[in-house]
Amino acid sequence: MKSPVLSAAQLHRKLDNPNLIILDCSPQSNMSGLKPEFQNTVIQNARYFDIEEDFSDLTSGLPHTLPSPEQFQENCRKLGLDNSSEIVVYDNLGIYTSPRVWWMFRVMGHEKIAVLDGGLSAWVKAGFPTQTEHDTAKKRGNFTAHFQPELVSDIDFVKQNLTKKEALIIDARSRERFNGTVPEPREGVRSGNIPGSVNIPFEEVLKDGKFKEKEELRSIFKEVNDPSKELVFSCGSGVTACILFLAGELVIDQKKSVYDGSWAEWGSREENS
Incomplete structure (x- = not known):
């Protein structure tokens, strides 16, 4: 993707792209005291990116530690992500956890990744389609991690x-x-x-x-x-x-x-x- 940040309108224009994958990385809680504006609302066709469990090294003793390339790759494949996937990530706090996910993909060598500016709130306020539950992958992906130390x-x-x-x-x-x-x-x-x-x-x-x-x-x-x-x-x-x-x-x-x-x-x- 040309820009690491997309507006809601720019993402909406990409919805017909067969390589597009939308990831919701909204946190369950946060240390900044932020509250989501919209509850139980998901961008249409979005899949859930679990930043707390699947995409953290739970053995490190520290919160949110970057997982190994092997762990990251395996869980991306479970999400149905391919090397050709054009990923847009968002969260329900505007801009909070989504840049972390963007950075993680960059660390793992995937550059076709962008953050939705304004997150879920910007999307809902623009009147674009939503649903109440996340999509699940219909097939296993072929995502390959290439660690960028x-x-x-x-x-x-x-x-x-x-x-x-x-x-x-x-x-x-x-x-x-x-x-x-x-x-x-x-x-x-x-x-x-x-x-x-x-x-x-x-x-x-x-x-x-x-x-x-x-x-x-x-x-x-x-x-x-x-x-x-x-x-x-x-x-x-x-x-x-x-x-x-x-x-x-x-x-x-x-x-x-x-x-x-x-x-x-x-x-x-x-x-x-």
Whole structure:
């Protein structure tokens, strides 16, 4: 797909495409206190992408950890996804978990993936067709994962960067959480931030559940960005970091990755205090 973000009208015009697969990755709950505008409503023909179970590494001890390529591939095949599939992903909170899924597909080497700007709310308000239950795959797919390690950063890289300072860590949490003036919502995780990191709360790149215009996004990144460095996005558990990653993808050419463990990992280890 040409753009990583599609409007509801653009998606509606693609509905006759035989390769189109719509994925709903709406979360069961979230740490940001967001509430869906529409309940028990699904975009017509959408399949459910289970970001909590099927597409997370449940053995990691951390929330939402990127699964292995083998796990990701197998569950994509169960969803009926092919290498030729043109995927559009959305969630029921406007823009929340959908950029995480977009990033995961990119990590697994699939570039025919886009996020529905405004999510379910934008689709319903445009009067486009919905249903009450998800579709299921009629056949097993042939999706093949090709892992792209450069899009993922781990705790070792972030630790080394404390002295090397080759990357700029951008944290998507709220200013209160970043500054440590409120407690972290996860038990056993202290307050604060990664030394040397900067803060862009993910809500700042959004307006009414959609990404802001590119000129506004450029201005937001310009306030904190160092064009000479690669960018590593972090948050509480690796979800809202992907919102900033995608916003950056729209306006910045620098190398980008997501620190998958994010503050849930960094803030739970005593040696990092």
